[in-house]
Amino acid sequence: MKLTRQRPPADPEGRMPLMEHLRELRNRLLKATAGLVAGMILGFVIFDPVWEFLQAPYCELPAAHRGTGGETCNLYTNGLTEGFFLRIKIALMIGAVVSSPIWLYQLWAFIAPGLYRKERRWTYTFMAGAVPLFLLGAALSYITLDKGLSILLGFVPDNTVPLVTITSYLNYATAMMLVFGLAFELPLIVVILNLAGVLSSARIRRSQRMIIFGIFVFAAVATPSADPFTMMALALPTVLLFEVAAFLAFLNDRRRALRPGAHDELSDDEAAPLDLDEIDAALEQSAEGGGRGR
Template sequence: MPLMDHLRELRNRLIKAILGLVAGMVVGFVFFDPVWSFLQEPYCELDAAYRASGGRECNLYTNGLTEGFFLRIKIALMIGAVVSAPIWLYQLWAFVAPGLYRRERRWTYVFMAAAVPLFLLGAVLSYVTLDKGLSILLGFVPDNTVPLVTITSYLGYATAMLLVFGLTFELPLFVVVLNLAGVLSSARIRRSQRMIIFGIFVFAAVATPSADPFTMLALALPTILLFEVAAFLAFLNDRRRARRPDPYAELADDEAAPLDLEEIDAELEKGERAR
């Protein structure tokens, strides 16, 4: 396709994705109360000594006129991004897929099938450990001092925890993808294993918003376990690859590799029909 046609298609895909996001934000405004109560639950589980209201109440505070309005906007945007994910992911895929070969599309399917559960697993773990990190942070408040936690600071902390845990759980998946692509071998992973584990602990200490030892271990230990699984999968893939004969083993270094032109033409024709 000419460049202008690509730009027009990109514009159409972006418009559809934005419309899906706007529709998801409408859903977010409707379900704001239950979602905000769900996000606020870890704070409500804290000991009464850590809450300014004390007793059984778990009130958060606001110190600005527009803070409540922007809180609803942020929550609606988060819900909208999640609800409309099938729409904008499909638009992204529909724009990119015609330029991929069959094997590359298969890898993309596998990557997405693993990426979504891993991100959700990390988000669930962060939600479970959210109250522990809050109790450690608020435990440093001096005596005779009332911690007035605002809704903006609490939402920022909770959102950062969800994103950090979710995205960190994706890192072992990239190890598997690099191994499948032939960029990273299992032997190299084994040689760098100690440094990688040390780097995971350093990353967990720096990336977590609370930077407390409990949250760091809650992030680092599962990530190391996932990394070991990824290293084992890389080992199995390298062993399978070693058993397969190399079709280019008999070629000289300066000899061109044979191309399957029929397969390439079929892929191009299929991409044209998809457009």
């Protein structure tokens, strides 16, 4: 008789030995890497139209800002290998975007067994909002890219030709898209923290001025160009999205307050929301009492 090795049944709580965790991680990484490599191969194939799309904001600048006398649109290389590494970087970017469903699923499949049901629900909510918001921010940065470039190149003195290299331009465009995309995630983080009971709408209102001031400071520091137009193009939509998130937090707290005994209906794997306002008031009272005692 031929004996077959049977796989042990899966633990309903997602627990497994350390070696099983390492094997699971290895398998997930191999699958995610295979998807990334396949996406990079596609990136090499469609390099030309993607590069033309990325280069379009620069080509829309006036000829005087581009240092050319005609309608030609030229970027420059500063070495023999710069063109090769440009293709590698763009292929990697395309591969990461195209294969994102694969490596995101592999990441989720690895961490999901250790999450409670409510934590999984919050993760679904976060991912459903994070991707569109990031794409919205990246699209806004692409639309305003030519304005920031025009302002920066407008400071070039007369009789001076700006030699913009392909590497510096790609780094600038990539940094702009990342900064705008990540900044647009702030309202989603506020909503998730409110749903988790960590951040109340009253606390948001008290800190509203400081948060808005912090958004403008972040926009001034994080944007690569640091020009006023780009700063306002990032700060104003982010403030608007933050106000929407604060309003959603207010509606959620109001709905939660109208449900008496809601904490008694929580299951064993759900945490009751923290009332930070009551904690702050208790700390202030204890501090005042200690001061009077002295």
